[in-house]
Amino acid sequence: MTYTIGRLSKLTGMPVKTIRFYSDSGVLPERERTASGYRIYGDEDRARLELIRTLREIGVDLATIRSLGERRLRSVLDLHLKAVETQLRSLQRTRAVLKATLGKEGDPAEDDLRRLHALSRVGGAEMGLLLDEFVDEVGGGIEARHEWLANMRDCMLPELPEEPTTAQLDAWMELADLLADEDYRESLRSQSKDFWEADIDLESWQETNTKVMREGLAAARAGVEPGSAESAVVVERILTAMGQTREEMLRVFDEHDPRAARLWELVAIIQKTPWPADQTIAYTWIEAALRKLEG
Template sequence: MSASHGASHDALWTIGELAERAGVTVKSVRFYSDGGLLPEAARSGGGHRRYAPEALERLRLIRSLRALDLPLPEVRRVLEAGDAADRVLEDAVAGRLRAVGDELRALRWREAALRLVRECPPAELAGRLRLIGALDTPPSTAPLARFWRAWLPARMPAPAAAAFLDVAVPQPPDEPEPAQVLAFARLHAMTTAPCPVGRQPQPEVHRVTGADGAARLYAGLAEAYEIAGPQVRRAREPHPGEALDAYVAAYASAYGGRDTRQFRRLLAARLAAEPRLTRYWELTAVVRTAPGSAPEPTPGHADDWLRAALERDNAGRGA
C-alpha cells in the first residue's frame, strides 16, 4: 500500500533497517519480499522498498518456520491461513515430523550398512558391497511382496493374501544392526534373483485346491502356527497334539478331505516333495529380532516344527 493509506514514510523502515532489527541479511529480506511472503508497505520516490513495523513480526515468524525446515509453500500456507493458522501450522509440523522420521531411518540404515562394511572380512567385502548396493536406503519391501504374490495362488482373495503378506514380509527395523542389514540384503537378493524355470515354483496344494482352497489353507495354517509358537519358542521337541491337529485340519479343509491316518501319511509325502523356503525364514528371523532378544518363531520355523511332528506321529503309529 502507499504511505497515504497507512503509516507515513517517516514511520516506515528501509530494507536495511528491517534486516538489522530482525538480525538477518538484506538479501534474505529481499528474497522473502520477492517471493510474496513479506509484503512491502510502500516504495520511496526512488523506488526503494519500505516496510511497516508489523513486517518485523512477520519476518520473525518466517524465520522460525524456516528454522523448523518447513518448505516455502508450507510457510506461505501458514502466513495466508488467517484464523486457521494454528491448524495449518499443526498439519505442516506433523508432515515435517514424518519427513524427519524418514530421514532418520535412512541415516540409521546407512550407519548400520557402513558398520557392516567396516567389520567385513576382506574376502567377503566385494560380495557384501554388491548386496548393499542393490538396496534403497532405507530398503523397500516391494521386491519381497512381489516374490510372495508370485508364490501365492493368482486368484487368492485379497484379505487372505494381505494377511499372509503381513506375516511373510519383514519390515526393515528402524534402528538396524549390521547383521540385520546383511540379512535383509540377502532376502532382497534371494527374492529378486531370476527363477531358473522362469517362474516361482508353486506348492502342489495351490494347483490342486485353487484360490478358495488356498485361502482356507492359509487361514488354518495361521491358527496352527499360533498354537505351535510357544512350543517352538521353548525349543520343545516336535510332538503330536493340538497344533498338529490344527495343521492337518488346514490341509484337509483345503483338499476337501478328512483327517484320517491315511490322509496324514499322504500329506507327509506331499509336503516332503514341495519346495522349501527355509533360508528365507532364517533370514526373516534375523531381520525381525531386536539385538539381545530371543528370535520370534517365523511361519517357516513353525512349519518345520509341525512337519517334524507329523513325521513323528506317522512313525509312532507304524506308518
C-alpha cells in the same frame, strides 16, 4: 513470515532457478503473488523446500513428492524427520560395515565388498518394494492367496539393525535374492494353485492351521516319538482337522519348497529371534510322524 523468491533462496541455499522450477512443476504449490506478479512464499514453503531437498537426496522422484499434496507445517516437518532418520539409519549401517571391514588385516575381501554393495543396493525401502512385488506376483491374480500373502507381508519384512552383524547382513542379502528369485516365485505359484483356486474360507482355514500347528507343537515338546502309537493318535486328529488322508498330506510335504522355510529362517537371523520357530517345529514333527507311520 512471507518471503520473496530471492529471500527464500538465501534462507534455504537453493538457487532461485531451482525454486522456480519446483513451483512451476507443482512440487512446491504456489500460494500467492504480489500485485506485480512476484511469487510470495511462507514458512511452510521454506520447510517444504527442505523436505524436497532431503527426499531428492535419498532418491525420491518428483512425481512422488508432488503426490504428497498440501500438508500442514507440522505434517511436513514430521515427514522430514522420518526422512532424516531413514538416512541416519542407512549411514549407521554403512558405517558399521566399513568399520568391520577396515578392522581386518590386509585389503577387504570380496565378501566385504559384496556386503557394502548390498547395503547401497537394498535398503529398508527397497526391501519393502521388493516384498510388495513378491506378494503381487506370487498372489498371481488369485484373491484369497493374495490376501493371505498381504497379511503375512509385515512378518516377512524384518528391520535391519543400525549396526548389523556379518550374519545379519549375509541374511539380508540372501533374503533379497530369494524374494527376487523368479524360480522361487513360480514354485510358490504352481504348488499352491489348486489349493487357492478352491472355494475356501480363509478365516476358517487359518483357524484350522493354527489348531494343527498346536497339535504338532505339543507332541514335539512332549517328546512323542514319531511312528509310535501315541503319535498315530495325534496324526489322526490332525488329518481329521485338515480333512485329508495320510497320502494327501504327505504329497503336500513332498511338493513343499524348502526355500520357504529358509525365508523364515533368514528373517529370524536378521531379527535375532529364536529358530526354529514354533510352526517349523510343529510341521517338522508332523512330517516325521507321517513318514514313520507310512514307512
